[in-house]
Amino acid sequence: MTYIAKPRIHHPTLEKNNVGYTRRDYEGKISTLCAGCGHDSISAALVQAFWELDIQPHRVAKLSGIGCSSKTPDYFLGASHGFNTVHGRMPSVLTGANLANRELLYLGISGDGDSASIGLGQFAHAMRRGVRMAYIVENNGVYGLTKGQFSATADAGSKSKKGAINSDSPVDLAAMALQLGATYVGRGFSGNKAQLVPLIKGAISHGGAAFIDVISPCVAFNNHPGSTKSYDYIREHNEAVSRIDFISSREEITVDANPGEVVDVRQHDGSLLRLRSLHPDFVATDRYAAMAYMQEHQQRGEVLTGLLYVDPLATDLHTALNTTDKPLNMLGAPELCPGAATLEKLNAGLR
Numbered sequence: 001m002t003y004i005a006k007p008r009i010h011h012p013t014l015e016k017n018n019v020g021y022t023r024r025d026y027e028g029k030i031s032t033l034c035a036g037c038g039h040d041s042i043s044a045a046l047v048q049a050f051w052e053l054d055i056q057p058h059r060v061a062k063l064s065g066i067g068c069s070s071k072t073p074d075y076f077l078g079a080s081h082g083f084n085t086v087h088g089r090m091p092s093v094l095t096g097a098n099l100a101n102r103e104l105l106y107l108g109i110s111g112d113g114d115s116a117s118i119g120l121g122q123f124a125h126a127m128r129r130g131v132r133m134a135y136i137v138e139n140n141g142v143y144g145l146t147k148g149q150f151s152a153t154a155d156a157g158s159k160s161k162k163g164a165i166n167s168d169s170p171v172d173l174a175a176m177a178l179q180l181g182a183t184y185v186g187r188g189f190s191g192n193k194a195q196l197v198p199l200i201k202g203a204i205s206h207g208g209a210a211f212i213d214v215i216s217p218c219v220a221f222n223n224h225p226g227s228t229k230s231y232d233y234i235r236e237h238n239e240a241v242s243r244i245d246f247i248s249s250r251e252e253i254t255v256d257a258n259p260g261e262v263v264d265v266r267q268h269d270g271s272l273l274r275l276r277s278l279h280p281d282f283v284a285t286d287r288y289a290a291m292a293y294m295q296e297h298q299q300r301g302e303v304l305t306g307l308l309y310v311d312p313l314a315t316d317l318h319t320a321l322n323t324t325d326k327p328l329n330m331l332g333a334p335e336l337c338p339g340a341a342t343l344e345k346l347n348a349g350l351r
C-alpha cells in the first residue's frame with residue numbers, strides 16, 4: 001500500500017521557509033507502518049529538520065536498505081532523489097553516488113538489522129572512509145519487517161515478545177562509529193523530537209561521516225516488559241549528555257546569557273552547534289572521552305543520548321582522494337579523456 005500519495009493541495013496560509021517551501025513539501029507518501037512505530041516519528045523529525053534548514057528537496061539523495069526502517073524514505077522528502085538498495089548495501093551504493101556527484105546532500109536510512117548484521121562491513125567502511133553523509137539507524141533491536149527476530153543490537157538478557165531470552169552480546173553502532181573514525185556521532189530517541197531535530201540538522205550540515213543511532217521502539221514486536229528498546233525502558237533509562245541547538249549560518253549569531261554552561265561548535269559550513277551540557281564534565285569534541293563515558297553509562301544500564309562526538313573541522317572522502325570540485329558526473333569528454341599526449345606523459349612518469 002506504499003503507493004498512497006497524500007493530497008497535493010496546500011492551504012494557502014501555510015508557513016513557508018526561506019526557499020519558499022512549506023513543511024508539506026518535505027513530506028512523502030502516507031506511511032503504511034504500524035500505528036505508533038518509532039520510525040514514523042523519525043520521518044517527522046527529518047521533515048522538520050530539512051524544512052528548517054531551508055534545503056530544497058531536489059538537493060537531497062536518500063538511500064536505504066531493506067526493512068521497515070528502510071521503507072521510510074518513501075514517507076518523507078517525496079521530491080528528493082531516492083534509491084532503495086539491497087539489504088545491508090546502502091553504504092556502498094551511497095558511496096558510489098556521492099563520488100559521482102558531490103553536490104547532493106546524502107541521507108542514509110537503515111535499520112539495526114540492515115546495518116548491524118548483513119550490512120556491518122558496509123557500515124564500517126563508510127564510516128572509516130569518511131563518506132560525507134547523514135547515516136541514520138532506526139534502532140528497535142529486532143528485525144521488524146520479518147516479524148521480530150532479535151537483531152544484533154538487542155541487549156543480552158532482553159526478552160522477545162514470545163519470551164525467548166537473548167544470550168548474545170549487543171553491537172553498539174554508535175560506539176563502533178566512534179572507534180571507526182566517524183566525525184559526528186549522536187544517539188537519539190524517536191520519542192524525543194526536541195533533541196532529535198537539532199541532532200539531525202547538525203548531521204546534515206556536517207562535513208564528513210555523520211552517524212546517529214536513533215532508538216525507535218517497534219510497537220508490534222519489541223515494546224513489552226523485558227525489552228530494552230521499548231518506550232517505557234528508554235524513558236526510564238535515558239541519560240542525556242547534552243541538549244543541543246542548531247543555528248544555521250544565515251541566522252544572526254546570538255550570545256547566551258550563561259557562557260559557562262554553553263559550548264558553541266562551529267561546523268565547516270559556518271553553522272553553529274550550541275551544546276548546553278547537562279553534565280559539566282562531558283566534552284563532545286573528545287572522541288576517547290566519549291567512548292569511555294558511553295561504556296561507563298552502559299555498565300550502569302543507562303542509555304546515553306545527545307551529541308556524543310563532533311570534529312567541527314572534519315573533511316571527507318573527496319578531500320582524501322583529491323577529486324575535482326566539479327562533480328565527476330558533470331565532467332565533459334575533454335576533461336575525462338585528456339588525449340594521447342597527456343597519457344604518454346603520464347606513462348613516462350611511471351617508467
Ligand SMILES: Cc1ncc(C[n+]2csc(CCOP(=O)(O)OP(=O)(O)O)c2C)c(N)n1
Nearest residue numbers: 067068069087111112113114142143144145
Ligand atoms: C539478502 C537478504 N537477506 C534477508 C532478507 C530478509 N530481511 C528483510 S528485512 C530484514 C531485517 C530488517 O531489520 P531492520 O534492518 O532492523 O529493520 P526493521 O524492520 O526492524 O526496521 C531481513 C532479515 C532480505 N530481504 N534480503
Ligand code: SF4
Nearest residue numbers: 034037068144218219
Ligand atoms: S513491525 Fe515494528 S518496525 Fe515494522 S512497522 Fe510495525 S512497529 Fe514499525
Ligand SMILES: [Mg+2]
Nearest residue numbers: 111112140142
Ligand atoms: Mg530493526
